[in-house]
Amino acid sequence: MALESADGDYVTIKALEDGVTIIGLTRGRQTKFHHTEKLDKGEIMIAQFTENTSAMKIRGKAKILTKHGEVESE
Secondary structure, three states: OOOOOOOOOEEEEEEOOOOEEEEEEEOOOOOOEEEEEEEOOOOEEEEEOOOOEEEEEEEOOEEEEEOOEEEEEO
């Protein structure tokens, strides 16, 4: 059993309303949805970019914190 590397970039997402959806997207020849999470207001998720996750799509009002700064989705 191989352990996944912990050196990928992390993203912190804080839901500012109920029902915020976070969708993980794969990398490779075709981009596909591979994981979905729902957050309610005040909940926080810490996510990591990995070998399999190349992008994240966030629906709903949320605060996103990265090493590059902070942004809010609408």
